[in-house]
Amino acid sequence: MITDTHVRLRVRCLIHAQRREDHEDGTKNAILSGTRRSERCRTERSVLRACCVIFVIVVSGAVWPLETQATPQRIISLVPAVTEMLFAIGAGPRVIAVSSYDREPPEVEALPRVGALLDPDVERILSLRPDLVVLYGSQDDLRTQMGRAGIAVFDYRHGSLAHVTDTIRALGVRTGYADGAEAVAAAIEVRIAAVMKRAAGQARPRTLLVFGRERGALRNVYVSGGRGFLHDALEAAGGVNVFADVDREAVQATTEVILARAPEVIVELRSSDRLSEADVVREVGAWARLASVPAVRQRRIHILTGAGLTVPGPRVAETVERLADALHGGMRP
Amino acid sequence: MTPPVRRRLLVVVPAFGLLTLAVLLTAPTMGSTAISLGRVFDTSIPWADNVDAQIFFVARLPRVLAGALVGATLAAAGVVLQALLRNPLATPFTLGVSAGAALGAMLAISWQMDLGVLGVSSVPVASFGGAIVAIAIVYWLATSQKRGLSTNILLLAGVTLNSFFSAVILFVQYLSDYTDAFRTIRWLMGDLDVSSYDPIVAALPFVVLAFLAFAVLPRALNLLTLGDDVAASRGVDTARAQRLAFFSASLATAAAVSLGGPIGFIGIVVPHLVRLLVGSDHRVVLPAAALFGAAFLVMCDVVSRTVMAPLELPVGIITAMIGGPFFLWLLVKRT
Numbered sequence: 147m148i149t150d151t152h153v154r155l156r157v158r159c160l161i162h163a164q165r166r167e168d169h170e171d172g173t174k175n176a177i178l179s180g181t182r183r184s185e186r187c188r189t190e191r192s193v194l195r196a197c198c199v200i201f202v203i204v205v206s207g208a209v210w211p212l213e214t215q216a217t218p219q220r221i222i223s224l225v226p227a228v229t230e231m232l233f234a235i236g237a238g239p240r241v242i243a244v245s246s247y248d249r250e251p252p253e254v255e256a257l258p259r260v261g262a263l264l265d266p267d268v269e270r271i272l273s274l275r276p277d278l279v280v281l282y283g284s285q286d287d288l289r290t291q292m293g294r295a296g297i298a299v300f301d302y303r304h305g306s307l308a309h310v311t312d313t314i315r316a317l318g319v320r321t322g323y324a325d326g327a328e329a330v331a332a333a334i335e336v337r338i339a340a341v342m343k344r345a346a347g348q349a350r351p352r353t354l355l356v357f358g359r360e361r362g363a364l365r366n367v368y369v370s371g372g373r374g375f376l377h378d379a380l381e382a383a384g385g386v387n388v389f390a391d392v393d394r395e396a397v398q399a400t401t402e403v404i405l406a407r408a409p410e411v412i413v414e415l416r417s418s419d420r421l422s423e424a425d426v427v428r429e430v431g432a433w434a435r436l437a438s439v440p441a442v443r444q445r446r447i448h449i450l451t452g453a454g455l456t457v458p459g460p461r462v463a464e465t466v467e468r469l470a471d472a473l474h475g476g477m478r479p
Numbered sequence: 480m481t482p483p484v485r486r487r488l489l490v491v492v493p494a495f496g497l498l499t500l501a502v503l504l505t506a507p508t509m510g511s512t513a514i515s516l517g518r519v520f521d522t523s524i525p526w527a528d529n530v531d532a533q534i535f536f537v538a539r540l541p542r543v544l545a546g547a548l549v550g551a552t553l554a555a556a557g558v559v560l561q562a563l564l565r566n567p568l569a570t571p572f573t574l575g576v577s578a579g580a581a582l583g584a585m586l587a588i589s590w591q592m593d594l595g596v597l598g599v600s601s602v603p604v605a606s607f608g609g610a611i612v613a614i615a616i617v618y619w620l621a622t623s624q625k626r627g628l629s630t631n632i633l634l635l636a637g638v639t640l641n642s643f644f645s646a647v648i649l650f651v652q653y654l655s656d657y658t659d660a661f662r663t664i665r666w667l668m669g670d671l672d673v674s675s676y677d678p679i680v681a682a683l684p685f686v687v688l689a690f691l692a693f694a695v696l697p698r699a700l701n702l703l704t705l706g707d708d709v710a711a712s713r714g715v716d717t718a719r720a721q722r723l724a725f726f727s728a729s730l731a732t733a734a735a736v737s738l739g740g741p742i743g744f745i746g747i748v749v750p751h752l753v754r755l756l757v758g759s760d761h762r763v764v765l766p767a768a769a770l771f772g773a774a775f776l777v778m779c780d781v782v783s784r785t786v787m788a789p790l791e792l793p794v795g796i797i798t799a800m801i802g803g804p805f806f807l808w809l810l811v812k813r814t
Contacts, residue, residue, distance in 0.1 A: 363600035
């Protein structure tokens, strides 16, 4: 759907481009020729371009009628992190359906499911008559289909830690819950700032942040690289990511590279595992093979469990706090 | 054994053996981190303080040994199955073994099964179990007509089972979490970073058993490639030879796949490559392919762990990217 804001923006861009071209054309004429004939050519070309601009604007307006960006009343979210944000800012009652992977908050259990990233159920989405669909940035087909149906979309992609609060605020503005969003975002920022302040006076241990590996073995070890909200959360919590130099969100770390990078602390995030105490002991024990790693020698291996740990949503401050606890040991006031 | 074959063996096996030995000795010295061999073998440094020794013995040596074992097994199993099925396109994965193993691995990953035993983690155990189930189903189908082992049914049943298991894998993958789906896809690309000797020791008995069978098979394989009737008329117990070939190759493949994942390309191209170099007599091809398969996979693994360090490129990608053009070049040059 093309909104009036989009059209205004397009017009502004075109006018700006036109002015710049006119200006450039004028300068070139003065320098290069100065003959009346070339000036007339330039003028004609400018007029022609201006006509084209007007034509494009008129056609755009005819094909996509202007609509005002109304406050959405029926929202569908295909992104679990954004669903959590919507409920946190107070827009929960307007959420009418969610993705197959949504589990939080508990209210979503009663809502209809409309597929997910790879398999959005377009028919079901349309039948629920939403006026805003939250989709992931790579869902190009779905965005096109929603555009054809005249349904507004909210584009989302995972990003940095700051992107979480930015998204919450943008979502607040878009859904008419700006005050609630501001309160939630500010509360997250205050909690993270408090952690950073407390961590400032402490040593910053070189840390390996693991978010996946085979149970009971050091195979297929996936760790956070130097990009993404998990890396930012670790740095905010007062750790130094040993894979900060790798510009990726996820890195498959080989045994050799882990030995060579010698982390002082190993933190494992097990968001989907339910581990008993015996399991935790066994999983920590799997690292014993790498005896030269300082984290293993000093027994600074922490396994954190909880579904929210790897979700870049409103619970992200808790992730930072728990990471800080693991790194510095019970530093919460 | 005829004298010319013995002479060829005396040339070919030491030549391929030397190549393999050279690769096995140099591969552990290469990696993403510079290490000092002096420090590696310096026993005066406590083990817990000796990072170089740990990189050598914990990170590199197990994966070099795993690579050698998997490479030798897949190449030898490829030779045996191409002869058994009289089909140059046969691979160790044609008979559904890898698809069964992949399904087992997928279920262990998605359902978070706890099947670890003898120091081997759940995924290898489950993939070995899946491979054994696939072998049992294919064998049952191929012998269901009570007329011995039908290689035609074996081939068709294997191919069909591959497709069926692949469909089940896709179904489970479709229902599972993104992370689990990605982990399965990554498993399918092959990975030799075993970081422990336990899985190698666990796979070794099956591989040794299979190679004992391979040692007595070459003469029968030479005759089986000419047809069952010819083999039978020359005194080969075809049913017994076929059964032995099927079970040994499948069991070895199951062990190799559970150790390193279904690393493609080796099982089809190494046998052909070796045939181009040493002729088609299985008495020469089989040991040469096993040795060259070991050297080839270990070399590919060195590339996989160094070319994009600290990132690792999956070894299954390297085997095809290096082996493919090399094989095509040899094919054109020889023909």
